Amino acid sequence: MENFELIILLLDATLRTSTPLILAALAGMFSERSGTINLALEGMMLGGAFSAAAVAFYAGNPWVGLLAAIATTIGLSLLHGFACITHKGNQVVSGMAINILMSGLTALVGIALFAQGGKTPALDKASRFQPITFPGAEAVKDVPIIGPIYFELLSGHNILVYIAFLAVPAAWWVMYRTRFGLRLRAVGENPGAVDTAGIGVVAMRYRAVVCSGILVGMSGAYLSTAQGASFLQDMTAGKGYIALAAMVFGKWRPFPTLAACLLFGFLDAAATRLQGVILPGIGEVPVQLVQALPYVLTVILLAGFIGRAIPPKALGRPYVKER
Amino acid sequence: MSDTMHQMHGTGETGAVQPAIELRGIDKRFGAVHANKEIDLKVEKGTIHGIVGENGAGKSTLMSILYGFYQADGGTIHVDGKLCDIKGSEDAIAVGIGMVHQHFMLVETFSVLENVILGVEGGAVLRDGVDRAREELERLEREYSLDIDPDAIVGDLSVGLQQRVEILKALYRGAEILILDEPTGVLTPQEADHLFRILETLKEQGKTVVLITHKLREIMAATDNVSVMRQGAMVAHRKTAETNPEELSEIMVGRKVLLHLEKGEANPAATVLKVDNLCVDNEQGVRKVKNVTFNVRAGEIVGIAGVSGNGQSELLEALGGIRSASEGSVELNGQDVTPGKGVDAAELRRRGVAHVPEDRHRMAMVTAFSAKEAAILGYEDDPAYQKGGLLDWQAISDATAKMMSEFDVRPDNPDLKAANFSGGNQQKLVLAREIMRDPELLLVGQPTRGVDIGAIEFIHKRIVAMRDTGKAVLLVSVELDEIMSLADRILVMCDGAIIGEVPAAQATERVLGLMMAGVDPSEAKAAEGQA
Numbered sequence: 001m002e003n004f005e006l007i008i009l010l011l012d013a014t015l016r017t018s019t020p021l022i023l024a025a026l027a028g029m030f031s032e033r034s035g036t037i038n039l040a041l042e043g044m045m046l047g048g049a050f051s052a053a054a055v056a057f058y059a060g061n062p063w064v065g066l067l068a069a070i071a072t073t074i075g076l077s078l079l080h081g082f083a084c085i086t087h088k089g090n091q092v093v094s095g096m097a098i099n100i101l102m103s104g105l106t107a108l109v110g111i112a113l114f115a116q117g118g119k120t121p122a123l124d125k126a127s128r129f130q131p132i133t134f135p136g137a138e139a140v141k142d143v144p145i146i147g148p149i150y151f152e153l154l155s156g157h158n159i160l161v162y163i164a165f166l167a168v169p170a171a172w173w174v175m176y177r178t179r180f181g182l183r184l185r186a187v188g189e190n191p192g193a194v195d196t197a198g199i200g201v202v203a204m205r206y207r208a209v210v211c212s213g214i215l216v217g218m219s220g221a222y223l224s225t226a227q228g229a230s231f232l233q234d235m236t237a238g239k240g241y242i243a244l245a246a247m248v249f250g251k252w253r254p255f256p257t258l259a260a261c262l263l264f265g266f267l268d269a270a271a272t273r274l275q276g277v278i279l280p281g282i283g284e285v286p287v288q289l290v291q292a293l294p295y296v297l298t299v300i301l302l303a304g305f306i307g308r309a310i311p312p313k314a315l316g317r318p319y320v321k322e323r
Numbered sequence: 324m325s326d327t328m329h330q331m332h333g334t335g336e337t338g339a340v341q342p343a344i345e346l347r348g349i350d351k352r353f354g355a356v357h358a359n360k361e362i363d364l365k366v367e368k369g370t371i372h373g374i375v376g377e378n379g380a381g382k383s384t385l386m387s388i389l390y391g392f393y394q395a396d397g398g399t400i401h402v403d404g405k406l407c408d409i410k411g412s413e414d415a416i417a418v419g420i421g422m423v424h425q426h427f428m429l430v431e432t433f434s435v436l437e438n439v440i441l442g443v444e445g446g447a448v449l450r451d452g453v454d455r456a457r458e459e460l461e462r463l464e465r466e467y468s469l470d471i472d473p474d475a476i477v478g479d480l481s482v483g484l485q486q487r488v489e490i491l492k493a494l495y496r497g498a499e500i501l502i503l504d505e506p507t508g509v510l511t512p513q514e515a516d517h518l519f520r521i522l523e524t525l526k527e528q529g530k531t532v533v534l535i536t537h538k539l540r541e542i543m544a545a546t547d548n549v550s551v552m553r554q555g556a557m558v559a560h561r562k563t564a565e566t567n568p569e570e571l572s573e574i575m576v577g578r579k580v581l582l583h584l585e586k587g588e589a590n591p592a593a594t595v596l597k598v599d600n601l602c603v604d605n606e607q608g609v610r611k612v613k614n615v616t617f618n619v620r621a622g623e624i625v626g627i628a629g630v631s632g633n634g635q636s637e638l639l640e641a642l643g644g645i646r647s648a649s650e651g652s653v654e655l656n657g658q659d660v661t662p663g664k665g666v667d668a669a670e671l672r673r674r675g676v677a678h679v680p681e682d683r684h685r686m687a688m689v690t691a692f693s694a695k696e697a698a699i700l701g702y703e704d705d706p707a708y709q710k711g712g713l714l715d716w717q718a719i720s721d722a723t724a725k726m727m728s729e730f731d732v733r734p735d736n737p738d739l740k741a742a743n744f745s746g747g748n749q750q751k752l753v754l755a756r757e758i759m760r761d762p763e764l765l766l767v768g769q770p771t772r773g774v775d776i777g778a779i780e781f782i783h784k785r786i787v788a789m790r791d792t793g794k795a796v797l798l799v800s801v802e803l804d805e806i807m808s809l810a811d812r813i814l815v816m817c818d819g820a821i822i823g824e825v826p827a828a829q830a831t832e833r834v835l836g837l838m839m840a841g842v843d844p845s846e847a848k849a850a851e852g853q854a
Contacts, residue, residue: 179444186430186441193428196390197442197492198413313431321392 008148010266010273015153015161016227018265020045022164023219024243025250025257026171027212031077033175033252034208035188035314039095040080041216042240043102044073048220050106053120053231054113056127062225065127066160070217076102077213078206085205088318099240107233118233120224129158129226160222165258167215172254184208188312191319201319219243238295245298251309260301267293341404343368343500343531344389344420349398351384358384360556362398366500366548371522371532373542373563376552377575377775378746382535383425385552386502390422391415402500416442421493425504427485431478435488436460438477439495456495463494467524483514490521501525502533507541511630512803512836519545539568540804551575576776584780586787589811591620593656595764595795596642601651603634603641611637613819614651619764624786624796626810626827628803630839634819635799636681639768642797643678644668645686655764672701677757681768681799683746687753690742694732695723697741697749698756726755731781747778754782758789765789768799783809803832817841 056065445452
């Protein structure tokens with residue numbers, strides 16, 4: 001019974017740690033399926049987190065913060081698009097530039113506005129996304145098995161967690177069942193086919209990076225106004241890259257990407273849970289090792305050990321009409 | 324087929340009907356290059372109209388302007404007598420123009436149906452349009468006998484079938500005028516014939532077809548009218564029935580050209596290259612060359628024919644020392660030179676193997692280099708090019724100038740950037756670099772790809788001259804005409820294996836074509852007997 005509770009708590013934590021990864025990985029998927037590498041997820045997430053925390057602090061409302069985060073990340077996406085799509089620049093360089101820029105800029109603006117060493121002031125309850133308790137959750141709380149599952153695992157998360165999990169089937173539907181999705185996938189595979197079909201390649205790719213911006217904005221806002229209560233310098237700690245790795249692991253597809261995010265989230269949650277726990281036969285779990293696991297796994301995955309991931313054919317290649 | 328042609332060509336003369344396409348004074352420049360000079364063209368409704376010209380004559384540019392891929396600097400386009408302003412593909416589609424590009428514009432991971440509906444999905448949610456699209460597609464397939472499974476993934480289809488998808492795409496968009504840009508480059512002769520039958524069907528249904536090609540044989544076989552382009556200008560219009568290949572090639576090049584290479588009998592001597600049971604794998608570990616055995620003797624040209632992608636490239640690269648052999652052995656003048664075991668490209672060059680790779684820009688030269696740098700690539704450690712441990716630029720310049728005069732490379736400026744030479748002159752420079760080393764064995768892949776007719780004639784003569792001095796030549800080409808006119812013996816590769824050998828004197832396009840498609844040589848010859 002104790003183990004059961006532990007598992008429930010661990011899974012519960014997994015949902016919370018996976019949420020920003022899911023949103024960012026889906027963001028990466030929209031961008032990359034259209035042919036634009038989005039290494040800037042990390043920096044965009046950071047920018048979104050800062051905007052959300054700062055604006056939510058002034059407005060006293062997390063929704064206004066969320067909108068500010070999304071506006072920021074759409075702006076950064078357009079910047080990335082301007083460099084990569086309009087000016088056919090190197091997509092990796094542009095992405096890294098945005099990451100470095102946002103790492104410095106969020107701290108700089110943070111110090112200028114709040115003078116707390118790059119942090120934003122702690123948000124009060126009203127300025128953060130609060131857990132939503134499902135109807136009847138309190139009532140069934142003590143029912144064995146079902147109670148903890150319903151109360152702990154399913155209920156009691158903030159709205160962004162539910163949005164993230166609903167975003168996966170939604171993204172799948174958009175990607176595979178709509179005209180927009182068909183064209184988006186086509187433009188990442190063979191932009192020439194899209195151009196000759198009478199559809200603008202540039203406009204299509206911009207629409208894709210804007211979708212990417214919206215999703216990654218939510219991911220950033222989640223970090224500072226839902227999971228946390230303020231912006232901390234470099235608080236993303238590589239989550240943008242891990243999301244990207246999850247997307248590659250998920251082969252640029254929504255549901256496998258969700259699975260990869262849950263795996264990474266689980267390892268993250270386990271690292272926290274296992275702190276100081278003494279396991280029979282092993283002794284005290286070296287926390288550093290568990291903490292390092294997602295990163296080690298990322299390297300292994302990206303090295304292509306687990307299946308061959310075939311990226312969109314035109315990924316990373318700006319569209320130039322051939323002579 | 325030419326009999327039907329005589330009956331058909333009268334249709335163009337019904338004067339009252341407006342031409343399907345009329346171009347007036349189309350002009351286009353790319354920087355310093357004047358790609359299209361005041362082009363006038365009339366294409367009659369319900370005909371197959373050929374546009375022929377050398378590579379770089381401006382055919383593709385002209386068609387890209389018609390399809391809205393580029394904007395003309397001047398001139399007007401009239402479709403069915405109406406002035407059209409074509410700013411993009413969507414405008415061209417709207418006036419009923421469809422295009423089958425040389426490099427297919429298909430999404431390989433999509434199904435046939437998805438490719439066809441891309442851009443004309445019929446609603447924001449796919450499901451609304453898909454059922455109607457499927458019905459329409461099946462109707463088109465029946466009407467034009469274009470058999471294809473709508474749910475097949477395009478990447479899994481053969482190139483011939485992929486081309487049909489391209490045609491279906493155009494028809495689905497209601498194209499009345501179909502432009503095909505070099506459609507037979509990737510097809511076997513049989514697939515090409517099938518394509519021409521499809522085009523005939525389209526014509527019978529009242530469609531207009533514009534066929535762009537540099538192959539005169541196709542013009543003669545399939546078109547009603549033909550227009551010739553040279554150096555960006557439209558230089559002649561003919562009724563196909565009233566012209567012949569000799570006249571057309573003369574107009575294309577601007578001077579008389581020998582279409583048939585004059586060469587004497589081969590006098591093969593000792594075996595130079597002996598390939599025994601050779602197998603080569605690609606980077607993914609897929610076996611591309613399967614147990615290939617043959618030899619090449621001094622004083623003969625052995626040609627390897629096959630549809631592109633059937634292992635010829637990997638074979639040539641292995642023999643050149645760029646790829647390793649997985650099994651089997653290679654001997655050069657009795658010495659083991661099996662690629663991989665300490666034998667690389669540099670070692671083979673030292674032993675007298677010259678290699679002109681298939682892909683000029685990817686493997687044979689660095690286009691950002693000057694001509695003289697390109698001319699010593701691979702031989703830069705030759706003592707003749709060195710002085711005191713540094714490159715001797717004076718000697719290199721002199722050597723390059725000599726290559727240029729010997730091989731008629733124009734302009735003959737060793738300092739000019741390689742990229743600024745035409746394809747033919749780049750190729751001549753590469754050949755000069757390899758042939759003037761006086762090698763024992765010349766490996767040459769696609770020697771005339773992207774090369775104009777005048778230069779083709781020159782390159783062919785030099786390769787034959789090399790044979791006549793008693794050297795061994797192995798030629799890989801996907802151009803059957805080239806193989807048939809150059810080679811003394813022809814090996815046909817299909818799916819990585821040599822399916823058979825045909826002496827050049829007995830080779831016909833039909834037999835080679837059937838063998839290229841994997842038909843057993845004896846059956847291929849039997850089929851030839853029946854025909």
